[in-house]
Amino acid sequence: MNGRMVWSAVALASVALCVGAVTTESAYAENQVLVLEDFQGKEADGFPSSWDHENQRSHSKGRDAYKVQTENGVNFLSAKDAGQRIKKKKIDWDPKAYPVLTWRWRLLKAPAGxxxxxxxxxxxxxxxxxxxxxxxxxxxxxxPEGTLTEGGMFSGSEIVMQSGTKDVGQWFEERVNVYEDFKRLHQHEPAPKAWGISIIAAPGVEIDFGSLVASPAK
Structure with a gap:
């Protein structure tokens, strides 16, 4: 269902340079990769461009919690003490043609429990x-990693990709087939175009998110 690996600094820099060379929501002609977000764009306060904050009552706190950062020439999204979700809609993404979603994340801090x-x-x-x-x-x-929690009427199904906090400071890549997961969990075909993607980090957590990329199944 999913795959992962620890990213070395050399590998991360190499891939990030390739991702940064294309425009968000555009496809590589050669290897059929659709970049959903590479965090190349940001607003004056550092909040990522083309993203919305879902909790309008705490709008300013949310904008303070999510900032685009750069490390060794690589852009990523830094989340600090968020507790709120941000979303990106209007993505030109056909999940049947590009079912495999890949992203990377790096945990820096999380409260115990x-x-x-x-x-x-x-x-x-x-x-x-x-x-x-x-x-x-x-x-x-x-x-535990791999735990599946079925969703209800007002909640989505959850799949645990990473577990615990022992690997603080390391980048991990996740690879999931969102199309097959959707059909298996929701028991129907998704829409021809995906609604969007969202990101959330819990209160007291510091975590970084790298590029989100979709690709065909191999």
């Missing part, structure tokens, strides 16, 4: 009330 440290939401459809139908890929501080 935190269940859901951070998560990536892949929203491939909406219900009859236009509420996004999503699968949530989680870094958990308490649940």
């Amino acid at each position: 935190t269940d859901q440290i951070a998560a990536i939401y892949a929203s491939l459809d909406t219900d009859l009330m236009f509420i996004p139908v999503f699968t949530k890929y989680v870094w958990s501080g308490t649940k």
Whole structure:
């Protein structure tokens, strides 16, 4: 269902240079990669361009929590003490043609006992009330890797990708087939175009997110 690996500094820099060479939401002609987000754009306060904050009552706190940063020439999203979700919609992404979602993340700090440290939401459809139908890929501080929690009427299904906090400071890459996960968990085909993606980090957590890339199944 998923794959992962620790990124070395050399490998990370090499891949990031390739990702940075293309425009977000554009495809590589040669290897059929669709870059959903590479965090090349940011607003004056550092908040990522083309993203929305979901909790308007704490809008300023959310903008302070998520900032685009650069390390060794590589852009990434830094989340510090967020506790709130940000979302990117209007992505020209056909999940059936590009079902494999890849991203990287690096945990820097998490309070002891935190269940859901951070998560990536892949929203491939909406219900009859236009509420996004999503699968949530989680870094958990308490649940074992591979744990699946079925969603309900107002919550999405969750899959634990990383567990614990022993690997603080290391980049990990995740690779999931969001199309197959969606069909298996939600029991129907997703929409022809995905609704969007979202990111969340828990209160007290410091974590970095790298580029999100979609590709065909191999």
